Amino acid sequence: MTFRQKHLLGIEPLHPEEIRTVLDLADQYVDFNRGSSKHADTLAGLTQINMFFENSTRTQASFELAGKRLGADVMNMAMQASSIKKGETLIDTALTLNAMHPDLLVVRHPHSGAVDLLAQKVNCAVLNAGDGRHEHPTQALLDALTIRRAKGQLHRLNIAICGDIAHSRVARSNILLLGKMENRIRLVGPPTLMPARIDEFGVEVYDDMREGLRDVDVVMMLRLQRERMDGGFIPSEREYYHRFGLDADKLSVAKPDAIVMHPGPMNRGVEIDGEIADDITRSVIQEQVEMGVAVRMAAMDLLARNLRAKLDEGRYA
């Protein structure tokens, strides 16, 4: 078992072996969560603070549940309503919180790099729950776990990531993770929604869904943000759905057993057809939510072990 990280800020610093460690432990937590007694004392005595500077229901609930099931004391802070509005800087907020001795800090922030910045200023373990367009590591880990359980492997798969790559932290973390695990990654979407020089990331880029989805094992759809729909990046919602929305016709060129994924929340009829999303033979969207809790439990468990080991070291040194 290998997991040496102090924080979980992104997929970029993780070694493939560390990714496997998280996923193996998460597998155990999936069984645990399906049992009748969903409470453990793994994180007992530790304080977990969820700081969300950007609205989130699913991710926050998932982290909260993960912490509570492992016995941590969990506190949610709605940062949108807090002192940030009064002009306090991120670092001052971090220092204030740090003085309260939290052990696990779960942070989402609208700016890339903000979670890294915060992590430099606190003593506890920091989990990135999404920073700007940079990374969303637990999403990539839960996607990986979903794929591994559905396909029985997490290497040598053809995986298509479709939609708004440019503004997506989910896409970035997934490209990094799936690349580290040696899969073939295709990115499919209109060129206005592709980041610059994305071809240098070891991926294949397509602007045609039928070409991009041909013979893939996994179709990963991304959410298209409402504010990008009108005119600026794409001409209209209906043209986008026509060219890039996932429907039965476009999916038919993928492998017959290809799975369909979506990080949620979905825009039915914009990036994905409602019937595909609900087709339990193809869609693993509900499993992704289930894996999310398990992966977050695993990540917090591993970080807490490193944290405790460090504290013990300090005590006996």
Added chain:
Amino acid sequence: MKTLLENARIIDPEGGTDRIGWLLIENGAIAGTGCEEAPQGADERINCAGKCLAPGIVDIGVKIGEPGERHKESFASAGRAAAAGGVTTMVTRPDTTPAIDTPEALEFVTRRATEDSPVRIAPMAALTKGRAGREMTEIGFLLDAGAVAFTDGDAVTTDAKVLSRAMTYARSLGALVMAHPQDPSLSKGAAVTSGKFASLRGLPAVSPMAERMAMDRDMALVEMTGVRYHADQITTARALPALERAKKNGLDVTAGVSIHHLTLNELDVGDYRTFFKVKPPLRSEDDRQALIQAVASGLIDVVCSMHTPQDEESKRLPFEEAASGAVGLETLLPAAMRLVHSGQIDLPTLWRALSLNPAKRLGLAGGRLTAGSPADLVLFDPDAPFVLDRFKLNSKSKNTPFDGARMQGKVLSTWVGGARVFGG
């Protein structure tokens, strides 16, 4: 009063020479230089021990926080930093709060500078009122009050009609217009240069093409109006052909580049280090190499520090939100020495870009060693190594990208008008 500096390695940008000799200062001016036997009869003789003696740096584009942001930098603190960095003339920017856009405001700058700064100040004034890009300033009055150039800083005038009129008016008075060639609609909101690194970090980015587009537009306007034009910073390889063409076609155009774009590249931002956030953003290594060549060949005329003090508060923010700019008065010389130590440029050529060209472009008397020029000089050890500690800088603001960097090149003494303002 005669002071003789002897046994000095004299860097003469005008003659393009680098040799051991002497320099005589008489009544605040340079009385002569030579490499034969030193003249007798000096009141004071200083043995320079073979260290480099060069004209003091003329730094175009220094931001001082007066008026408006004195907590970031004052004339006194900037002046001390300049003296310690071998900068003998600070050509100040008008992008203060409020902007220097009236003769009265300019007189304030001149008065404060004379009171507090140990080095010379040559103030620039805004080209349009409030730097808003709508109405031109009183260019005539401002010239009379001592403005050496007219610029709106990084506020690019998008209205070509307004800009062309301001240029035409400036031309009639022989005034120099300094512009910031960046297409503002492309560069809006950008924190870094677009490319693989920006995509990996998920930061809003600008295509390097924004600089070429603005340069193409500006060159057309210069051709149309005949104005004397200086581009504050050319930072990409793609903008160089437009500059080269304009010069070849006989337009009165010069260009500068900041030392940061010559010594750092986009990857230095690393894990969102905001001290590396400058405007325009740091570029690719290919761009940096092309810029060094352009300075060596003389295509780019001026190297400057683009000294932009920012307090800790405005830098300790997520990268996108953090303020742009870096201080540079004290690090300009040692950073520039990196280009010499890497063998890409020689000292007289470097000093053309640091002192002679900016002085000539602005019509200032300094920046050269000719007899009769003011004795604005810097004596430095080109090889002395040190590790930069940002808290030892004289600037009130400590936002340098070179914190902890190993550097070579130490200023030993600085003279302004024959008076020693730094060193012993």
